[in-house]
Amino acid sequence: MCAGVFSFPPFPAPPPVIPDELSPADPAAFGFDPQVLAEIRPAIEELRQRQRLAGAVVAILRRGQVVFFEAFGTRDVEGQIPQERDSIFRIFSMTKPLTSLAVLQLAERDRLDLDAPLERSLPQLADRRVLQADGVTQVPAQRSLTTRDLLRHTAGMPYGALGRTAGEQLYQQARLLDHQTDLAALVTKLAGLPLVSQPGARFTYGIATDLLGRLIEVVSGQPFDQFLSQNLLVPLGMHETGFSVPPESFHRFLELLGRGANGGLAVVERPESSRLRQPLRFLSGGGGLVSTAADYIRFCRMLLSYGRVGENALVQPATIQALIGNQLLGSAYPITVADQPQFHQGFGLGVSVVCQPPATPTGPPVGEYGWGGAASTHFWVSPREELAVIALSQVMPFTLQLENRIKPIVYRALRDRR
Numbered sequence: 001m002c003a004g005v006f007s008f009p010p011f012p013a014p015p016p017v018i019p020d021e022l023s024p025a026d027p028a029a030f031g032f033d034p035q036v037l038a039e040i041r042p043a044i045e046e047l048r049q050r051q052r053l054a055g056a057v058v059a060i061l062r063r064g065q066v067v068f069f070e071a072f073g074t075r076d077v078e079g080q081i082p083q084e085r086d087s088i089f090r091i092f093s094m095t096k097p098l099t100s101l102a103v104l105q106l107a108e109r110d111r112l113d114l115d116a117p118l119e120r121s122l123p124q125l126a127d128r129r130v131l132q133a134d135g136v137t138q139v140p141a142q143r144s145l146t147t148r149d150l151l152r153h154t155a156g157m158p159y160g161a162l163g164r165t166a167g168e169q170l171y172q173q174a175r176l177l178d179h180q181t182d183l184a185a186l187v188t189k190l191a192g193l194p195l196v197s198q199p200g201a202r203f204t205y206g207i208a209t210d211l212l213g214r215l216i217e218v219v220s221g222q223p224f225d226q227f228l229s230q231n232l233l234v235p236l237g238m239h240e241t242g243f244s245v246p247p248e249s250f251h252r253f254l255e256l257l258g259r260g261a262n263g264g265l266a267v268v269e270r271p272e273s274s275r276l277r278q279p280l281r282f283l284s285g286g287g288g289l290v291s292t293a294a295d296y297i298r299f300c301r302m303l304l305s306y307g308r309v310g311e312n313a314l315v316q317p318a319t320i321q322a323l324i325g326n327q328l329l330g331s332a333y334p335i336t337v338a339d340q341p342q343f344h345q346g347f348g349l350g351v352s353v354v355c356q357p358p359a360t361p362t363g364p365p366v367g368e369y370g371w372g373g374a375a376s377t378h379f380w381v382s383p384r385e386e387l388a389v390i391a392l393s394q395v396m397p398f399t400l401q402l403e404n405r406i407k408p409i410v411y412r413a414l415r416d417r418r
Contacts, residue, residue, distance in 0.1 A: 022294050027060075027067040027413075036413035037068055043405045044072045051264040052401055053376070053393040054257060055083030057293045060410060061300055061388040069293070075254050077265045085293060088245055088253045089392045090276070092287040092373030096209045097323070098241075098299065099285035100151050100350025102228055103212050104319045107147075111219050114151070114349075117144035121218050122211075124191040130156065131194040135166025138194050145199050147215065150208040151349040152327045153335075156195030158206035162339075167196035176207050179275060179282045183214035183224060186282075203328060203335045203347060213285030224283045235314055236302055238295040243288050244279045245271075253290070256375060257395045268396060287374065293390050296379060300388035303381055324348045324369045324383070326355055337372070337400065362408035365418075378403040384418055 027034050040058060047053050055073030059066060071083040106112040112121075119126035128141035149155040160171030174189045190211065197204055213224040220227045225243055233241050245253045253271040260266030271277075276290060302309055303324070306317035326346030334341040335352060344356040353369040370380030376395045380403070381388040389410055391402050411417065 022059075022066050022069055022297060024069050025065045025067050027062075030062040030065060030067045031416040032060075032062070032067060032413045033415055034413075036409060039409050040068075040406055041070070041072060043409060044402070047401060047405065048073045052399075053395050054079070054255075054265060055087075056391065056393045056402060057083065057085055057087060057089075058392075058406060059293045059297050059390045061297055061304070061390075063386045064301055064304065066297060069297075077255060077257055077267055084252065086240075086252055087392075088240065088249060088290050088292055089377055089394055090254075090256060090373070090375050091289050091291045091296070091377050091392075092375055094291070094296070094371060094373040094377050094379060095285060095287050095289040097350045097371060098228065098232055098289065099209050099212050099216075101315065101319075101323060102216055102232055103147065103151065104323060104349060105231055105315055106216065106219055108315055108319050112147060112215075114148040115146050118146055118150070118215075119144060121215055122187055124187050128199070129194045130198055131167045131170070131196055141195060142198050143200070145195075147212070148327070148349070149199050150212050150215070152332075152347050153203050153205050153208055154197075154200045154328070154332050155206075155208045155211075156197040156199065156202070156204050157190065157193075157208050157211070158196055158204050160206070165196070167194070170194070171196075171207070176210070177282065177284065179280050182281045183210070183217060183283060186210060187214055200329070201331055203332045205336060207286065209286035209350075210284055213283055216285075224285060228285075232314075235309055235312070236295075236298045238291065238298055241289055241291040241295045243283055243290075244276050245274075245290055250277065254394045258397070265395070293392055296390045296392075297388075300379060300381055300390065304383070304386060304388055322348070323350050324353060324367075324381075326353050360408075362411045364407065364411075372398065372400070372403070374398050376400075376402055380407070385414060387414070 044056050054077050055075050057071045060068035071085045073083050075081045075083045107114050129138040130141050131138055145155050158168050158171050160168040163169045163172045216227050217224050255267050256269040257265045258268040306320045307313055307315040325348050327348050328346045334343050335345055335347050345352045346355045351369040351371050354364045365384050367384050368382045372378045376393045376399050378391045391406050393402050
């Protein structure tokens, strides 16, 4: 890593967004059967009738062109206000790929060595100890943590939300996602906690991506939100993505729904009572962003073009390949999604990736990658099919129901599937 701190020139601003940039093209011209795609609407309506969600926004991108972009249902649990394509969603862990790519930008610029000991930048995290299975004994870590460990979730740092093991309980009690603190305080808390597995030994989904936000601050010399905005969000034209909702956009911010006492939908957080109405001290690189389907389309378009934004290279193709290519070794499997092992998936430097051929004709192909967010938001990208899909709802706890209903329809609609 280069010594000292310096500023990079801002990435060239994107051209003004033309009104029809996201207007869907004829899906048939891009290999889709429109009649099959039309099945998405009744599939979502069935979920609505079962009180699994109130509304959703779904967008499909192929070969750089939007071919499907529709809103379904309502944006409120009472069913009074129609869902709109420009609704603002809490995307939670769909923040992680953006944070991870920001770290990879620093590596591409030789500001960061992914395999160097993490304590070079965050000295408080030297001399890690590892909690053993008995929940009491601690042994020295066999090696230093690295940035690569953080990116692929092999750092042994859980969220601890469920508190099922002694290690998870320690992380839960530490209140790592305390929104009254900042990222520097997160490092201090983590310095006092043992790892729950040896570095690199096991996939442990957790707080590691939030720690990457602090790493970006230390290495770049900028606040995390400023670096993310300057180096990713502004170049991509993601002007409605951020760590809070500005007043002029607040009318498009959605209710957060959950399960009521009768098993139906209930409001968990109303927009007017959300802490996201104002900037927060804790800039969660693991789950703090709000965004829109249109903004995430722009992110996926860049991923499909291997780092290009129009005529400019945001990052090099090799950097995107590092993000989306499986990085796990055999001992680190399996990854878990919605608390379920995913034996067909590995993990890159920020996204899950399918590593086994599909079991069914409409199953995900090898190389498909993506991730989701706690409020049941999803995205997936298939480089082989030049395809990206964004499917957003706003229901907790996380469920794969929306993705699982839509994905087979999308792949079945592809008439020229490779």
